[in-house]
Amino acid sequence: MDNISDEFQSMRVKITGMHCANCAKNLQTALSKRDGIVEAAVDITSESADIKWNPEKVTLAEIAETVTDTGFSVFIIEKKMHIGGMHCAGCAKRAKSALEGINGVIFADINITDNTGFIKVIPSYSDLEDEERYIEELEGKIADALSKYGFEYIGDDGEAGDYDAGGDDGSDSSGSACGVGCGVSDGEMGDAEEGGKKKITGLFHRLLQKK
Numbered sequence: 001m002d003n004i005s006d007e008f009q010s011m012r013v014k015i016t017g018m019h020c021a022n023c024a025k026n027l028q029t030a031l032s033k034r035d036g037i038v039e040a041a042v043d044i045t046s047e048s049a050d051i052k053w054n055p056e057k058v059t060l061a062e063i064a065e066t067v068t069d070t071g072f073s074v075f076i077i078e079k080k081m082h083i084g085g086m087h088c089a090g091c092a093k094r095a096k097s098a099l100e101g102i103n104g105v106i107f108a109d110i111n112i113t114d115n116t117g118f119i120k121v122i123p124s125y126s127d128l129e130d131e132e133r134y135i136e137e138l139e140g141k142i143a144d145a146l147s148k149y150g151f152e153y154i155g156d157d158g159e160a161g162d163y164d165a166g167g168d169d170g171s172d173s174s175g176s177a178c179g180v181g182c183g184v185s186d187g188e189m190g191d192a193e194e195g196g197k198k199k200i201t202g203l204f205h206r207l208l209q210k211k
Contacts (some may be wrong), residue, residue, distance in 0.1 A: 008038055010052040011060070012125040014075035015067065018044055023072070030070040034058060048125050060122060061106035075128070076106070077121045081142065084152035086115050091151070098145040102138075 018024055024044040031040035031051060036058025041050045051063060064074040083095055092110040099108035099119050107120040119142075127134040143153035 007054065008052050009055050009060075010039075010050070011122075012048050012050045013122055014125050014128060015042065015047050015049050015072050016075055017072040018042075018047060020044065027067065027070050027072055030066055031063070034063065034066050037063065046125070059106075060104070064106055064122060074122055077123055077138075078119065079121065079138070079142075079156060080116055080118045081156050082154035083110070083115055083117050083146060084154050085150060086110070086112060088112070094149045095146060095151050098149045098151070099142070102141050102145050 015027065018027065021044055024042040027049065028040055028042040031037055031042070031049065034040075036056075037051060037053045039050070039052040042048070043050075049067075053060075053063060064076070067074050086092055086095055089112060092112040095117060096108050096110045099105060099110075099117055102119070102121070104121045104123060105119050106122055107118075109118045110116070111118070121138065123134055139153065139156070146153050
């Protein structure tokens with residue numbers, strides 16, 4: 001995240017799919033009209049968009065949706081990882097909350113059946129100048145976030161994929177408390193979702209295709 005203030009957040013993101021000045025103009029108009037976006041400037045030369053928004057009115061994920069609705073894509077990273085210390089759907093819910101709290105994460109999910117997590121992250125434009133450094137920093141943020149909830153980041157399993165946030169529930173239906181005392185109610189069971197179904201190579205991918 002390029003800048004975070006008490007009221008607004010700002011970020012320069014990489015945009016793919018633009019081919020001319022009119023593309024940039026159309027995207028800038030769409031972003032400027034989105035409720036919650038304070039400023040938007042799109043540059044066709046660098047294929048980027050500088051965006052300032054009010055996080056109380058619009059999320060980064062919703063901004064990305066606006067980009068795709070206009071016919072373009074935001075450059076994102078998807079990462080699947082192994083997580084230690086999860087035992088039940090209640091654990092999965094807490095681990096998911098931890099991942100969702102990382103700056104730039106627009107989607108997070110947990111598969112309790114194989115103790116993995118999956119995230120989609122929008123890096124800032126400057127982060128892409130040194131991908132190796134950014135990945136190292138991202139892994140550090142993941143480890144810190146999970147540790148605060150009592151879990152351990154074990155590492156990347158080398159797989160990523162098209163992820164279905166509404167996947168099958170892989171949680172135990174017993175509704176009992178796990179070995180570390182995480183009480184699980186029936187309402188929490190649906191939060192342990194499956195995903196990462198299709199393997200793809202590489203870590204950086206152009207996603208958020210228009211549905």
